[in-house]
Amino acid sequence: MISIRGVKKSFGAQVVLAGVDLEISPGETIALLGPSGGGKSTLIRCVNGLTNFDVGEIQVGPSTLKPTRDPRESRAAAREARRQVGMVFQDFQLFPHMTALENVAEAPVTVLGLTRAEAVERARELLARVGLEARGGHYPRELSGGQKQRVAIARALAMEPKALLCDEITSALDPELKGEVLSVIEKLKAEGMTLILVTHEIGFARRAADRVAVLADGAILELGPAAEVIERPQQERTKKFLERVLG
Ligand SMILES: Nc1ncnc2c1ncn2[C@@H]1O[C@H](COP(=O)(O)OP(=O)(O)O)[C@@H](O)[C@H]1O
Ligand SMILES: [Mg+2]
Numbered sequence: 001m002i003s004i005r006g007v008k009k010s011f012g013a014q015v016v017l018a019g020v021d022l023e024i025s026p027g028e029t030i031a032l033l034g035p036s037g038g039g040k041s042t043l044i045r046c047v048n049g050l051t052n053f054d055v056g057e058i059q060v061g062p063s064t065l066k067p068t069r070d071p072r073e074s075r076a077a078a079r080e081a082r083r084q085v086g087m088v089f090q091d092f093q094l095f096p097h098m099t100a101l102e103n104v105a106e107a108p109v110t111v112l113g114l115t116r117a118e119a120v121e122r123a124r125e126l127l128a129r130v131g132l133e134a135r136g137g138h139y140p141r142e143l144s145g146g147q148k149q150r151v152a153i154a155r156a157l158a159m160e161p162k163a164l165l166c167d168e169i170t171s172a173l174d175p176e177l178k179g180e181v182l183s184v185i186e187k188l189k190a191e192g193m194t195l196i197l198v199t200h201e202i203g204f205a206r207r208a209a210d211r212v213a214v215l216a217d218g219a220i221l222e223l224g225p226a227a228e229v230i231e232r233p234q235q236e237r238t239k240k241f242l243e244r245v246l247g
Contacts, residue, residue: 001026001163001194002047002085007056009042009218016042017053018218024163029195031205031226034215035241040198043215044165047196048085049078060084061162083111086156090168092148094140100127100151101136104158111159119158126154130184146177150184163194170201182208200245206230214238 002024009017016039024030032040045051047058049065052074058065063080094103104123108114114122127136130150140148149169156164166185170178182204189195189208199205205212205226212229214222214237222229222238233239 001061003059005057007046007053007058009046009053016218020220022213022220024194026194027192029189029197029209031209031212032196032198032215033205033212038216039218040215041167044167044196044198048087048165049081083159084161085163085165086159086161087165088152088156088169090171092152094148094151096140099137099139100132103151104155108158122158126157130154144177145173146180149181153184165196167198202230202246
């Protein structure tokens, strides 16, 4: 489903991705763990074309991203990648002037060419799927963090992505609101969605992820079944990282 091959990326003199390889099967859930600044966000932003990279290739379903000097080609490939994978951010990034329903219905109209009525109908179904059927008319400021994040998930799903990339989507939430977002993610997993989850919720990663990848200093330090990596890490660096986040 997603194939990341030899991806390198620098910002100026700073190497942020030092050659990353990762293959993700359809329906697989990968938790991406690692210290802050390790390159997790940069990597998943590369996967959906939000950031370009210097070397390597990323394949998402039928679309391929690779470095190119032609800005038009680069924009077209990024647009295509974004059709294949949805992204959800720590800070929701909802449109503040639109209701929950309008947030979810917007891209299907402007990007997929659905009629407004079709898009609204679908948006209602998607809000119901994330447990927010009663909140369609609410503006983001009228919603809790957990509700906002569930709207953001519904909005990503409205584009019918083949995979969903989640970048620390519970990090800005109060502990009692994390659960409602994580249970939506577990439901998507059960329905067969391919997921890459950047998270510091180690318990959740252990439970929900098929495999865990630890990214530090721009390289994958460790990769394997969730239970193995979390309970029996091989690398000293992984052990230290897990001790720190588990407290
Ligand atoms: N747009 C940018 N310009 C310059 N440096 C960046 C940019 N985005 C990220 N970085 C740097 O790249 C490194 C990795 O960042 P990031 O991918 O956000 O790591 P993580 O998500 O693992 O915390 C950090 O040192 C960060 O400062
Ligand atoms: Mg990050």
